[in-house]
Amino acid sequence: MKRRFLCAAVSVVVLLLASNLYAEPKEYRVGAFFSVTGKFASLLGEPERNSVKMIEQQINDAGGINGHKLVLFVEDTQGDNTRAVNAVKKLVKKNKVCAIVGPSRSGSSMAALKEAQKAEIPMISCAASEKIVMPAAERKWIFKTPQKDSDAVRRIYDHMTKNGIKDIGIISGTTGFGNAGRNQLKLIAGEYGIKIVADETYGPSDTDMTAQLVKIRNAGAKAVVNWSIVPAQSIVPKNMRQLKMTIQLYQSHGFGNVKYAKAAGVAAEGIIFPAGRLLAVNTLSDDNPQKALLLDYKTKYEAKYNETASTFGGHAYDAIWLVINALKEVGDDPAKIRDHIEKARFVGTGGIFQFSAEDHNGLDKTAFEMITVKNGEFVVLED
């Protein structure tokens, strides 16, 4: 009796050991943290979360990465910096991830990147601010996928220069996005010989910007740049129409939501703004290297989630693919993943990335396309 028990016990142990030996290759653990809920940035975080989830499923349905299952751990920052820091700690210590994608907001990224640096885990932010990856020497483990604000400004100023516009008025929302854009607009204006004759702001809950626009008009501006990400930005074109102002209105890439254009109605017609190509993919020429990928992402996303694909989701798509590509090549060693991303060349939704030791964003101003509103739709501006 005793012997039989011993035999059974031994065989169980042996089986366990054997099953361990012959278990599937170990899974690749990747962390993601976005502002999925929360007042200010859930519009960014939700499509980002959806996009990475979609790709996780896609990869695992196709047999994983070199046979390794991809396991994604998603945390919700609610747009809150403290939660973002805690999320990184949890992903690193508890979930033992080899790379992290996110977060959605610039502020959260700045707070969280210290943790990622300390843990020596690569973090690929989906937020706009350039400070996240600058200077690259001090941001060894940090990358980001969205295009740079300064490049959006440069595209707008290029267009102005070509059309002989020198005196401009700027109006921006008093949020982080608006402030960052306002600073860049002022910083780069000199480079182009552009003079900012009026500089105005508005709050996210303001209902009317006619006073600001009257000031811009009286200052003799030949064009207006409206830099904001909140819905209130669609009041600006309406107010301009109300005041019968006929000067050209430029918007930032924060206008890249067709609902904002719809909300402004006829007043939105003819607005020019720089944005990632996803917004106007149908009007891109067929030889554009990004077109096939953009269409693929857009159709899959829209079929799965029944909502319009946004550039924000695209940033997360680019970030997770950077990690997956690295995992394919070098496995799940964080340091090797970092080194791989730093050399990566990659066609994504945001543009054609070329990372380097000096540039942890990998995009230049060609990542933006100038887009205009025509019959309530976004189309590529022909010039």
Add this chain to the structure above:
Amino acid sequence: MDSGGGFTDLLQFIFMGLQRGSIYALVAMGFNIIYNATGIINFAQGEFVVLGGLMMVTLTMGFTFSIPFAFLITVLFVMAVGILMERFTINPVKNPTVLRLIIITIAVSIILEGSAMILWGKESHYMRHFSSDETFEILGATILPQTLWIIGILILIVIGFMLFFNFTMTGKCMRACAINRDAARLMGINDRKMVMLSFALSAGIGAVAGIIITPIIQMDFGRGTMLAIKGFGTAVVGGLGNSLGGLVAGILLGVIEALGAGYISSHYMDAIALLILLIVLFIRPSGIFGSSEASKLKEF
């Protein structure tokens, strides 16, 4: 385009101020009604505005109801929410201290905000204007028809409430409760019912505010807090509980903000509003129209 000249600009700024101010005034009136009946600040007031706006969007853009019909349904819906809030969260409290009730209203505001997020989603919703969105000119300054709707509806509501509080029995009962609840109860007024009614009314006003501004500002689930802060500031400046004060303070704040944005700088627009709030609190803590004797009798 020629710059319209000094007077036209001034008029333009005043139009903008009237529009902003009307919204502040409506939200402040909502605060005041509940404050009068219960002595508390209802922090879910901003959510009533949001619910009104979002419901109106669904009814007019989704179900394509006519605007007057949708208006009515929306107001009744939000009033029902206000009544439910009072019945389930305020009324059952055994020992209703002011602080306890205020904390409850904060909780309700979080619940309403979350529900609005789940029901209507996170994006902002837009709605067509009541009438055309073509502007017309008054002495060179332009104005949107919707702004006239806002100002007109505000005036109607103020008149309606003045008639209600001064000439109907129910209105007089509510005022009696506001002045002295114990005495009112001794006179046979059902004070609990008056509290419920006050929630219904202030929810109704919130809904109206939401309905009339949504065509201009669009609406999303997170708007309530900002609206409530401005409206609360207005109510304090005007004297808490004083409806006329709220109205005047709202218009005043709106116009001063607009003039500040037009003549000084839009960067300081919110700062100007807060500065006025501080000055009023320093000089007349009971508000421009509030009576300092009456406010001494209140707990809060």
